[in-house]
Amino acid sequence: MPDALIGKAVSIRGLWKSYGPQPVLHGLDLDVAAGEFCTLLGASGSGKTTMLKVIAGFETTDDGAIAIDGRDIARVPVAKRNIGMVFQNYALFPHMSVRRNVSFGLEMRGLPKDEITRRTGQALELVELGPFAERLPGALSGGQQQRVALARALVINPDILLMDEPLGALDKNLRQSIQLQLKALHRELGVTILYVTHDQEEALHLSDRIVVMDKGRIAQNGTPEELYNAPASPFVAGFLGECNFVDGPAGPWAVRPEKLRPGPAGAGQREIQAEVETVIFLGAATKIVARGPGGQITSVVTSGPAAARPEIGSRIAFHADEADILTWPAA
Amino acid sequence: MTATRPLRTPPPARPARTGLLPWGLSAPLVVLLAVLFIWPVLLLMGLSFGEDGFTLEHYRRLLEVPLYRRVLGNTFLIAAMVTVLCVAFSYPVAYLLATVGERTRKILFVMVLLPFWTSALVRTAAWIVILQRNGILNSVLQSSGLTDDPIAFVYNLSGVLIGMTHVLMPFVVLPLYAAFRAIDASLVLAAQSLGASALSVARRVILPLTAPGVIAGATIVFMNAIGYYITPALMGGPGQTLISMLITQNINVDLNWGLAAALSVVLLVSTLVIFAAFQRAFGLDRLFAGGGGRGAAQPFGLQGRRSGGGWIAAAVGLVVLALLVAPIVLVFPMAASNSPYLQFPPPSYSLRWFANFFDDPKWIRSIWNSLKAASVAVPLSVAIGTAAAIGTSRLPARLRPWMETIFVLPMVVPVILLGVGLYYMLSPLGVLGSPYTLGLAQTALCAPYVFITVRAALKGFDPSLELAAMNLGAGWGTMFRRIMLPAIAPGIAAGAIFAFIQSFDDVVLALFLTNVRSRTLPRAMYEGVAHEIDPTINAASALIILFTILVLALNLIFTRRTRNA
Numbered sequence: 001m002p003d004a005l006i007g008k009a010v011s012i013r014g015l016w017k018s019y020g021p022q023p024v025l026h027g028l029d030l031d032v033a034a035g036e037f038c039t040l041l042g043a044s045g046s047g048k049t050t051m052l053k054v055i056a057g058f059e060t061t062d063d064g065a066i067a068i069d070g071r072d073i074a075r076v077p078v079a080k081r082n083i084g085m086v087f088q089n090y091a092l093f094p095h096m097s098v099r100r101n102v103s104f105g106l107e108m109r110g111l112p113k114d115e116i117t118r119r120t121g122q123a124l125e126l127v128e129l130g131p132f133a134e135r136l137p138g139a140l141s142g143g144q145q146q147r148v149a150l151a152r153a154l155v156i157n158p159d160i161l162l163m164d165e166p167l168g169a170l171d172k173n174l175r176q177s178i179q180l181q182l183k184a185l186h187r188e189l190g191v192t193i194l195y196v197t198h199d200q201e202e203a204l205h206l207s208d209r210i211v212v213m214d215k216g217r218i219a220q221n222g223t224p225e226e227l228y229n230a231p232a233s234p235f236v237a238g239f240l241g242e243c244n245f246v247d248g249p250a251g252p253w254a255v256r257p258e259k260l261r262p263g264p265a266g267a268g269q270r271e272i273q274a275e276v277e278t279v280i281f282l283g284a285a286t287k288i289v290a291r292g293p294g295g296q297i298t299s300v301v302t303s304g305p306a307a308a309r310p311e312i313g314s315r316i317a318f319h320a321d322e323a324d325i326l327t328w329p330a331a
Numbered sequence: 332m333t334a335t336r337p338l339r340t341p342p343p344a345r346p347a348r349t350g351l352l353p354w355g356l357s358a359p360l361v362v363l364l365a366v367l368f369i370w371p372v373l374l375l376m377g378l379s380f381g382e383d384g385f386t387l388e389h390y391r392r393l394l395e396v397p398l399y400r401r402v403l404g405n406t407f408l409i410a411a412m413v414t415v416l417c418v419a420f421s422y423p424v425a426y427l428l429a430t431v432g433e434r435t436r437k438i439l440f441v442m443v444l445l446p447f448w449t450s451a452l453v454r455t456a457a458w459i460v461i462l463q464r465n466g467i468l469n470s471v472l473q474s475s476g477l478t479d480d481p482i483a484f485v486y487n488l489s490g491v492l493i494g495m496t497h498v499l500m501p502f503v504v505l506p507l508y509a510a511f512r513a514i515d516a517s518l519v520l521a522a523q524s525l526g527a528s529a530l531s532v533a534r535r536v537i538l539p540l541t542a543p544g545v546i547a548g549a550t551i552v553f554m555n556a557i558g559y560y561i562t563p564a565l566m567g568g569p570g571q572t573l574i575s576m577l578i579t580q581n582i583n584v585d586l587n588w589g590l591a592a593a594l595s596v597v598l599l600v601s602t603l604v605i606f607a608a609f610q611r612a613f614g615l616d617r618l619f620a621g622g623g624g625r626g627a628a629q630p631f632g633l634q635g636r637r638s639g640g641g642w643i644a645a646a647v648g649l650v651v652l653a654l655l656v657a658p659i660v661l662v663f664p665m666a667a668s669n670s671p672y673l674q675f676p677p678p679s680y681s682l683r684w685f686a687n688f689f690d691d692p693k694w695i696r697s698i699w700n701s702l703k704a705a706s707v708a709v710p711l712s713v714a715i716g717t718a719a720a721i722g723t724s725r726l727p728a729r730l731r732p733w734m735e736t737i738f739v740l741p742m743v744v745p746v747i748l749l750g751v752g753l754y755y756m757l758s759p760l761g762v763l764g765s766p767y768t769l770g771l772a773q774t775a776l777c778a779p780y781v782f783i784t785v786r787a788a789l790k791g792f793d794p795s796l797e798l799a800a801m802n803l804g805a806g807w808g809t810m811f812r813r814i815m816l817p818a819i820a821p822g823i824a825a826g827a828i829f830a831f832i833q834s835f836d837d838v839v840l841a842l843f844l845t846n847v848r849s850r851t852l853p854r855a856m857y858e859g860v861a862h863e864i865d866p867t868i869n870a871a872s873a874l875i876i877l878f879t880i881l882v883l884a885l886n887l888i889f890t891r892r893t894r895n896a
Contacts, residue, residue: 081802085799091798
């Protein structure tokens, strides 16, 4: 949309929220820069959806401050917050056409008719739903409904766009194509997005920054590369990507499967012995599952000739570069 | 996991801010029920312990006078017999409904629902026309030579049982059918593959799985039966005097208010005990959801060919269904009869009894009175019931069941108690005798129906739509008008129709709260039936049935259109 749509920065300090005696958010701090795509990643019950609800104003906070562009919004009612939201089930108004759904927020802002028409049209063009404008949401496919929800949230030029597992209801192929569109849209519009998902691949795919949440606390906050290459805790290492956890003589350590290769260790490398249990050919890569000292380990290597694969039941050495070894101070 | 941040203790949790809106919306119905339902019932309770000074005299007499003891016993005995008959007749009907094709099922369902929605008074009048000494059944029996003398079917125990079973049976058929549909078809296949015969399947699989549905329906029937008034009063004889009739007799004839009040308390306590047991066992939803059974993935239906027993059950079911609609269907030829006598089949046809109905100022005035009462009861109960439904849905989950229980109590407590209590409360105020006063009183009966239908509609309303609207900048009022109201409009319309039917069919309140000038159509009919049935009453019955069909058809068209839109 030509109306310069540049997202605002969000700043959250000391956010507490409980349902009953059990706190759901433990005094969280979070900053999202203007125009950033930030993802809250966590299992169910980690507090990520509560976080969105609190920012949108659907839930009150017990304590803490939420500011958009430096302006405290804690006391601003839901209807006045100017925050876009894409709901998990889209929450499209079933009795209104696609066009009326998209124009609803503009009507609520009392904009002149011609501006409503113009901006609604642009928003529908943006998500390529112009031809479907007069249909009811029930007559659209899941992916189309998802795009209506997106257009409806974007058309009000929100300071920040909240998305609560918006792709959860779609099948895998559709999900990937919409991820690409969403990423392009984000780059084009410069809107600030706070995105909630439990799907680590989706988080890696979309985000400028990922905030891993665990039991109402932030486990780690960083770029996808930082989180993958330098996870702050075994929890993050296990949650984001696969990881081998090994009980070494000098204490526990971990290594990503693609950094662990069959063969004895050389200089600056670490070695473990393990008994090969399964060898799985995956096309470009081959996965070796073996029983090591600390439990099961996996090694993913580029596929070579079939003859080079280790024998099942054989005991062989695996090695990894010291630089790729992950360790954490004892908790 | 390492804690990077110093741990703080959480601040004390605040209760969620729900605001005053839910209470404000629920308040009108609370006030209405307090004034027009709870207060008159409390007055009756007080009266039962003596007008001046506390005494248990009235209760002592209830237990000591043999006549009263017999009435108490009779009431529970007859209620139990009606319940057993309802269950026995419902099984074949529910089985038939579950095992026929989709299209046949729709037709058969109409045969269950049409009587369900037709005024109990009309059905009772029709049964009397069929069963009385010179009625349809006796003339058929005699002309076919099966009997020589007329058999007494009515004004005795058989009359009460036939009439009450007919009126109350749908309360078992509907939950029982739901229970049948909730049985997974593979269970029957599994039992058969393990060697069970058709009889064993029925006894060891079907019966235990449908038992909860049957018990739920039977409880509702029993609860209704002990406080029933119209049908036993019109179709029973002196030996079938029930508590409700003894109450009216003590007020109208013996002028013994204290005893009437004590009888009312006995009835009230019995009903509430059964209701409490029902609620504990099944929950409130079951009372209205027609069984609430979730349909199975592959619901019970006909597996291959019907067994011999299956054929017998289906045939019995069909006969019972025919008996359910018979009185309603037979009203029409009788109303169009040319004869001044209740001959069947009529010797010739004419519209003279309809003409008679429309020429008589007594009937016309009673129709106007009915409409005047409805003009108060329907809009008031729709507004108050809808507000209460929305308010209740926003109350803290802990309080919701309590409010719901209070709101549905008028559907549970026998109407006769409300009639007596309101009569006692209102007659000193000099407001009786106006159809508008009756309409106000009927609001207490009608509002719960609106409350329940709108509550059900709200359960189908996705709460995230409300959040989405607010998030897009709509205030509560705009959200209600543009998002919630269109979604629950069919529920409100259905509630309005149920409220209208309740108001338009009400006999009991009208008997206590109106006089000769302000009497409504059902009261005029009741008096006609109690005195002597003449063919004009058949014409009135036929008109009421046609009107009911029209209203229900409108409702069906309306809900179908909104569903398709």
